[in-house]
Amino acid sequence: MKNLYCILLLFLTYISYANDGVYLTHGGVIYPTKETKIALEKEILSFKVSPEGIASVTIQFTFNNPENISRKLLIGFQAPTAVGDVSNEMKNRNQISNFIILQNEKILPYEIKKTECENCELKNVNEIDFVETEVGVFVYLFEITFKPGMNEIQHSYEFPYSSNVAINEFYNYILTTGSKWAGGKIKDLTITIDMGKNSYFYVNDIFDKNTEWSIIGTGKVTQDKFDYIDNDFCKMIRILNGYLQIKCYQFEPKKNIEFGIVNKLSFITYPIHHEKIKEGKIVSLGKMQLDGNYSKNELRLMRNTIYAQYGYVFNTPDLKEYFSQFGWYIPNPNLKMEDIQLEQFEKDFIEKIISKENQ
CATH class of the missing domain: 1.20.58.1690 (Methane Monooxygenase Hydroxylase; Chain G, domain 1)
Incomplete structure (x- = not known):
C-alpha cells in the first residue's frame, strides 16, 4: 500500500514548503548557513484553511540573542516551486502571496531572488527560468537586527493547497530550518491547524512521544492512522468545531510537517x-x-x-x-x-x- 502511494505521488503534485533560514554573503554570492549564537526560543505556527483551499499562515518567533551587542542577519524565506505535472508558466509562478514580515510593529522590506536548489547561490529573478522537470526555489530576502536578549518577529503569508492522485488537498511547512539556529532545537513549539467545521484530516506524526495533541473546541484525535511516505504515520483528526493544537518542547526538527484532506467528499477513505x-x-x-x-x-x-x-x-x-x-x-x-x-x-x-x- 505504501509503495502504491509513493508511486502515485509522482503525479499531479504541487509543493508549497516554506520557512526561514539564515544567509551569508561570500564574495557577492549569497548562500544559506547555520547560525551558531542566536537561538530559536519559541515558535507559534498557525494554519487556517479556507473552504477554497487557501492556507493563511501566521508565525510568531521568539529569538534569543545571548550577546551584549545587536547583530544584523540576512534572512531568507524559501518557497520551492510547484512540481509534478505543471507547465513552465506554473513553475515560474510564485505560489506565496500576501507575504509580510513584522518586527517592532514595522513591516520590513524584502526582495525576491531565485535559486536552483535550497543550498545554491541566489540569483536575480530574470536570470533563471525554471523548467517543468526541475525543482527551483523562490527566496524572499530581508534583514533583521537582533538586539541583545529576546526578539519577537511576526510573519504571515498565504498559499494554495497542493494535490496528487492520492490526496485531494495537502499543505506543507519546512520545520527543519529550525535546527539551523543555535542549539539545533526549537525550545517551545506550538502548532495550530484549523481546517474548518465538520472536518476530517491527517497530520504526519513527526514528533516525539512527549508531544501534546489536543482539540481546542469540539472533536478528537482519532485512533485512525495510515502509513505515508518516508515511514511517517499520519494521525487522523476529527473536528466538529475548533482546531487542532500540537505542543512540544526541546524539539529537534528532522522532518517537515504535512497535513491535508484525503477525500473532500467522503470520510471513508x-x-x-x-x-x-x-x-x-x-x-x-x-x-x-x-x-x-x-x-x-x-x-x-x-x-x-x-x-x-x-x-x-x-x-x-x-x-x-x-x-x-x-x-x-x-x-x-x-x-x-x-x-x-x-x-x-x-x-x-x-x-x-x-x-x-x-x-
Whole structure:
C-alpha cells in the first residue's frame, strides 16, 4: 500500500514548503548557513484553511540573542516551486502571496531572488527560468537586527493547497530550518491547524512521544492512522468545531510537517480503510459517482454515510453498529434530520442513490 502511494505521488503534485533560514554573503554570492549564537526560543505556527483551499499562515518567533551587542542577519524565506505535472508558466509562478514580515510593529522590506536548489547561490529573478522537470526555489530576502536578549518577529503569508492522485488537498511547512539556529532545537513549539467545521484530516506524526495533541473546541484525535511516505504515520483528526493544537518542547526538527484532506467528499477513505473497502466490509462514497454495480444495501449505506458525516444518530441497530466502527463518527443526539444543511452536491448525490434504489 505504501509503495502504491509513493508511486502515485509522482503525479499531479504541487509543493508549497516554506520557512526561514539564515544567509551569508561570500564574495557577492549569497548562500544559506547555520547560525551558531542566536537561538530559536519559541515558535507559534498557525494554519487556517479556507473552504477554497487557501492556507493563511501566521508565525510568531521568539529569538534569543545571548550577546551584549545587536547583530544584523540576512534572512531568507524559501518557497520551492510547484512540481509534478505543471507547465513552465506554473513553475515560474510564485505560489506565496500576501507575504509580510513584522518586527517592532514595522513591516520590513524584502526582495525576491531565485535559486536552483535550497543550498545554491541566489540569483536575480530574470536570470533563471525554471523548467517543468526541475525543482527551483523562490527566496524572499530581508534583514533583521537582533538586539541583545529576546526578539519577537511576526510573519504571515498565504498559499494554495497542493494535490496528487492520492490526496485531494495537502499543505506543507519546512520545520527543519529550525535546527539551523543555535542549539539545533526549537525550545517551545506550538502548532495550530484549523481546517474548518465538520472536518476530517491527517497530520504526519513527526514528533516525539512527549508531544501534546489536543482539540481546542469540539472533536478528537482519532485512533485512525495510515502509513505515508518516508515511514511517517499520519494521525487522523476529527473536528466538529475548533482546531487542532500540537505542543512540544526541546524539539529537534528532522522532518517537515504535512497535513491535508484525503477525500473532500467522503470520510471513508482508502488509505485509512483500505483493507475493509477491499474486502467489501464497508462502502466508500469515492468521488460521489455511481459508476459501479451496487447492491441495495450498499446504496443505503452510501446514502446514510452523508448524514453520518454530520453526526446524525440512526434509529436502526444495523446502521448504529456500522457507523460506530469509524473514528470520525461522533453521534450528536441533539441533531435532527431537518437541521442538517446539505451541500448541493450532496443533495444531488442522494437523489441519484434514491433513484437507483427505486429501480
